[in-house]
Amino acid sequence: MENSGDLVWVRLKGYPTWPAQITTPVTPEQKRELKNARTGSIFVIFFGSNDYAVVPSTSVYPFDCKSAPIYRKKSRSKLFLASVKEADAYLSSLEGTQLTTDHTLKRSKMGNVVSEATGSVTTTFRSTIKDDNPTTADTSLSEYEAKRQENIKRNEDLLKLLNLDQIKTNFGMQQVNKVPAQPRRHALRTQKTPKLPLRPRSRRLQGLNVDGTPNIHSDSVSNEHADSVMQIRRGTIHIIPDDASLQKEHEILDDSTVIAAEDMVSIAEDPETTRENQHMLDIMSAYGSQHLTVQPDNPSSLKNLRLRSHSTAKIVPGRIFSLTFLPTTDRLLILAGDKGGHLGVFEALPKDESDSCSTMFQPHTRPLSAIHINPLNMQEIYTSSYDGIVRCWRPDHAVFTEEAFFDDTFGTLIYSDIDFKRNCVFGCHDDGFLSISDMRTQPKKSSDIAYVNLHERKISHVHINPSNNNYIATSSNDRSLCIWDVRMLEKTKKTCKPVACATHSRSVSSRTILHNNQTGRWLTNFKAIWNPKCESYCCVGFMGRPRSIMFINVDSGKPIHVCRDEAFNSVTSVHAFHPLRNAVVGGNSSGRAFVWSD
Secondary structure (H helix, E strand, C coil), X not given: CCCCCCEEEECCCCCCCEEEEEXXXXXXXXXXXXXXXXXXXXXXXXXXXXXXXXXXXXXEXXXXXXXXXXXXXXXXXXXXXXXXXXXXXXXXXXXXXXXXXXXXXXXCCCCCEEECCCCCECHHHCCCCCCCCCCCCCCCCCHHHHHXXXXXXXXXXXXXXXXXXXXXHHHHHCCCCCCXXXXXXXXXXCCCCCCCCCCCCCCCCCCECCCCCECCCCHHHHHHHHHHCHHHCCCEEEXXXXXXXXXXXXXXXXXXXXXXXXXXXXXXXXXXXXXXXXXXXXXXXXXXECCCCCCCCCHHHHHHCEEEEEEEEECCCCCEEEEEECCCCCXXXXXXXXXXXXEEEEEECCCCHHHCCEEEXXXXXXXXXXXXXXXXXXXXXXXXXXXXXXXXXXXXXXXXXXXXXCCHHHCCEEEEEEECCCCEEEEEECCCEEEEEECCCCCCCHHHCXXXXXCCCCEEEEEECCCCCCEEEEEECCCEEEEEEHHHHHHHCCCCCCCEEEECCCCCCCCCCCCCCXXXXXXXXXXXXXXXXXXXXXXXXXXXXXXXXXXXXXXXXXXXXXXXXXXXXXXXXXXXXXXXXXXXEEECCCCEEEEEEC
């Protein structure tokens, strides 16, 4: 258990692990923050920046623990190195002394600790200094206290020189004409309006369904639900397509195989769901290896986009985080990932309206942030999630296999991109690290993954150059967009310099265009997407009314087309272009997809 005055490492999301000191809050605001925090929270002050924070005890590690060398290597910024140096100097000054506990301590801007009650420097920070006048100076005083006493004496001499005491006495002897007090005016008494009773919280905010049963996809219970399904997150997930195959639930499986219990329950209880799942698997299994040839497109084709009947559906229960098309020419098949780790498949504009169907699986337990399809084999659909797992869905085998696993040593896996030529997964993490994992490595261990520190804060996106896979681009919350040479990253496995770097006054999540991105709390952040058939414009959501999606010229930054419809009344934050047809799909925060096509 850490005590007040101890030196610790503090780990916060979006920042490198930082040295700090446990102390007691001084100001009322600091005391209020600690009181309102969760039980077991600790008040710390960071070295270098002198900022304070209230952090949970699980994010605090002893400063002299065995893993301290790992934390020291996480960042090479000047501020981080200066803070570590200051912490080491403070730790060395504690040798042979006992920490004072009679008063509440706080650190001054010079790095010393001053008693709140008396303002004197404690023996913890006293150091041996050389005084110009050893006969009159106290050798036990620190350099800061000696300087303070010298300033006090200089100010007293200045006051005596100005003779301010005599002036103050003469001024007090003068009579001051007092202004007569004005009579108090009483405000008119008004009748108080009775307070109305508070409106009860809706069932959605309470985490309940319409019938009052708990909603496992609600934000209020999503964390508890993720913990309850933690045992099925690792290994291979088998999809049971029919009732006869449910007997496999009782068979003995090896350690690397688990059954998706939620899929089995939904299929067993609902025969219609069983039929739709089997039908969708049959449709997707019909597509195999192919070579995509993207034909150039013209921006004028955007005028032909329309929102038609049977082109919109709710395909996942939660907020959509990722969206893509299956690259086929005869069908419009959409894949979407949501906040709860669900993967939904929907066929828009089927040839037979009665043949329309959609299906859903749950390969992950946290937000599904990326979906990638192997351009040479459509039977390999890769998904990655905040739970640190990269899976490959093979519809012809009805199975989700685990291709890579990233633990939270270097932060949460935010997004990933796949280089199918190298068979490598590039993952970006919220601690500023980029991970490189070879999918051919067996077994897939976290120790076999290379981590490179590229940014000081969270990396929100990584993208591989489709023309030359030797270069990748990363965007970060440190307000920078950088291009890196993969060959240098694989060679050094350490921090290296980018090939090019651009900065912005705001945090960068993609290329910056002047646009209203104030999506608020309940909407997914806007993500601009380029058309692979024509890279002169991009598509992005629109917060104004009437609701629409906007196509913007990337050179001029001006809109070239806007898609609107009477049936379109939602803000779509995530979009995707079809690589072969003139179609675009948008997903909103309720799990609904809207397909615009010609």
